[in-house]
Amino acid sequence: MKKAVIQLETLSCPSCLQKIENAVKGLNGVQQESLRVLFNASKVKVEFDSNIITIEHIEKAIEDLGYPVVKSNVKAA
Numbered sequence: 001m002k003k004a005v006i007q008l009e010t011l012s013c014p015s016c017l018q019k020i021e022n023a024v025k026g027l028n029g030v031q032q033e034s035l036r037v038l039f040n041a042s043k044v045k046v047e048f049d050s051n052i053i054t055i056e057h058i059e060k061a062i063e064d065l066g067y068p069v070v071k072s073n074v075k076a077a
Contacts, residue, residue: 001077006044007070029053
């Protein structure tokens with residue numbers, strides 16, 4: 001398992017948080033109970049199985065919703 005902190009551009013509405021949460025939770029390989037979308041910090045914290053999914057896939061799912069990823073920090077869980 002790996003842990004990721006994904007920094008997004010500033011989130012402007014609480015419904016953005018819900019959209020991101022739903023999109024990331026739906027990805028195969030993401031540990032759903034670890035997912036946290038921090039509205040005030042504009043960050044997504046998540047654990048994922050790197051044998052099933054890559055950080056790039058998670059970033060793309062978020063960016064496809066229209067929320068640009070500023071940077072990601074990934075480390076072993």
